[in-house]
Amino acid sequence: MTLNDPRLVQDEYASEQGLEGRRAAYRYAEGPNAPQMAFDAVAEVSPRRVLEVGCGPGELAARIGDELGAEIVAVDVSPRMVELARRRGVDARVGDVQQLDFADREFDCAVAAWMLYHVPDVDRALAELARVLVSGGRLVAVTNAPDHLHELRELLGVPRRGAFAFDGATGGEALRRHFARVEARDAAGTIRFPSRDAVVAYVEAARTLFEAGAQVPFFGGGLAVTSHPVVFVAHTA
Numbered sequence: 001m002t003l004n005d006p007r008l009v010q011d012e013y014a015s016e017q018g019l020e021g022r023r024a025a026y027r028y029a030e031g032p033n034a035p036q037m038a039f040d041a042v043a044e045v046s047p048r049r050v051l052e053v054g055c056g057p058g059e060l061a062a063r064i065g066d067e068l069g070a071e072i073v074a075v076d077v078s079p080r081m082v083e084l085a086r087r088r089g090v091d092a093r094v095g096d097v098q099q100l101d102f103a104d105r106e107f108d109c110a111v112a113a114w115m116l117y118h119v120p121d122v123d124r125a126l127a128e129l130a131r132v133l134v135s136g137g138r139l140v141a142v143t144n145a146p147d148h149l150h151e152l153r154e155l156l157g158v159p160r161r162g163a164f165a166f167d168g169a170t171g172g173e174a175l176r177r178h179f180a181r182v183e184a185r186d187a188a189g190t191i192r193f194p195s196r197d198a199v200v201a202y203v204e205a206a207r208t209l210f211e212a213g214a215q216v217p218f219f220g221g222g223l224a225v226t227s228h229p230v231v232f233v234a235h236t237a
Contacts, residue, residue, distance in 0.1 A: 003208065004165060009118045012208055013078035016057060021205025026227075028198070031189020034142060034229035035060065038113055041140040041185070041233050043068055047108035051075070051132060053097040053125075054115025058085025064111075065090065073107075075100070097125040105134045113142040114229075116166035126178040130236050137236045139179065143167050145188070145228035149209070152225045156203070156214040168230035179234035187229040194222045 002008070012018055039060065042050065047070050052061045055074035062085075065072040075095040076082050085092035095101055097112070098121055110129050119125045129139055145168030153159065166174055168184070175182045193199045200216050 003117050004120050004122075006120060008208055009077065013056075013076075013081055015080055016084060018205050018208075019056060021201065024205070025191060025193070025198070025202040028193055029189055029191050029227055031227065032187040032229075034187040034231060035113070037185060037187055037231045038111065038140050038142050039063060039067075041138070041231060042109055042111060045109055045138050047138075049073075049107050050109045050111065051100075051102070051107045051129075052111040052113070053095075053100075053129070054112055054118070055085050055090070055092060056081050058088040058090040058092060060111065060113060061085060061090045061092070062088040070109075073102075097128060099124075100128045100132055102132045104131055105137075106132050107137065108134055109138045109140070111140045113140070114144070116141060116171070117143055117164045119165070122165045122174055123177065126174060130178045133236045135236060139175070139232075139234045139236075141166075141171065141175065141232040141234065143171050143230055143232070145169065145230055147226050148228040149191075149225050151223070152199070152203075153210070155199075155223070156210055156216065158210050158214050168228065171230065171232050175232055175234045180237035181235045183233045185231040185233065187227075187231060189227045190224050191227045192222055192224045196220075196223075199223055 049071045050064050052074045055061050055076045061072045061074040064070050074085050074090050074092040082092045082094050
């Protein structure tokens with residue numbers, strides 16, 4: 001299965017355990033803070049009404065509402081993620097970015113953070129996001145570049161799993177088919193796992209990125225790997 005297979009997405013986000021395990025590794029990250037960069041990109045336009053698609057547990061959506069005073073609506077295909085976002089006080093709804101249940105030009109800004117590579121039809125999703133944004137509205141779309149975690153894949157002896165329809169290399173071209181202006185903000189850095197145990201914990205939480213049977217070989221000390229998010233900022237005409 002590829003990362004945009006609906007069955008994989010349904011299974012992966014039926015609970016928060018895998019997501020929490022993957023996020024835990026970023027406490028070892030050094031370099032630009034991509035989640036903060038995404039928030040800053042939203043804050044730059046002082047939006048009144050914001051849509052987040054693929055909101056997960058709702059941390060970013062809640063922060064946008066609390067700190068920017070914006071009206072925030074969040075959408076996710078996972079009922080569990082919607083439940084967790086609602087616990088944070090977010091107006092969260094089960095929905096699909098490929099068919100948004102909103103009128104044209106409802107939002108000043110939209111956010112799609114680390115989720116478009118899970119979407120089967122990226123062009124349809126981007127067309128929907130452009131449709132619900134006002135003229136001159138902003139989309140903040142975060143993804144990872146092809147070299148993200150490449151040292152870890154080499155250690156495991158597995159190639160990058162599946163084709164990414166929206167990543168740091170392909171995202172700009174995809175966005176330009178639907179948006180008038182597109183900017184890429186690089187957030188390359190390093191994740192320094194302190195031990196093999198920390199690497200194993202991450203791999204077990206991120207099995208969708210690697211072959212199911214891939215094992216972390218024994219090694220001493222820590223492991224430094226490339227972390228390479230890309231924050232795309234796109235504007236409608």
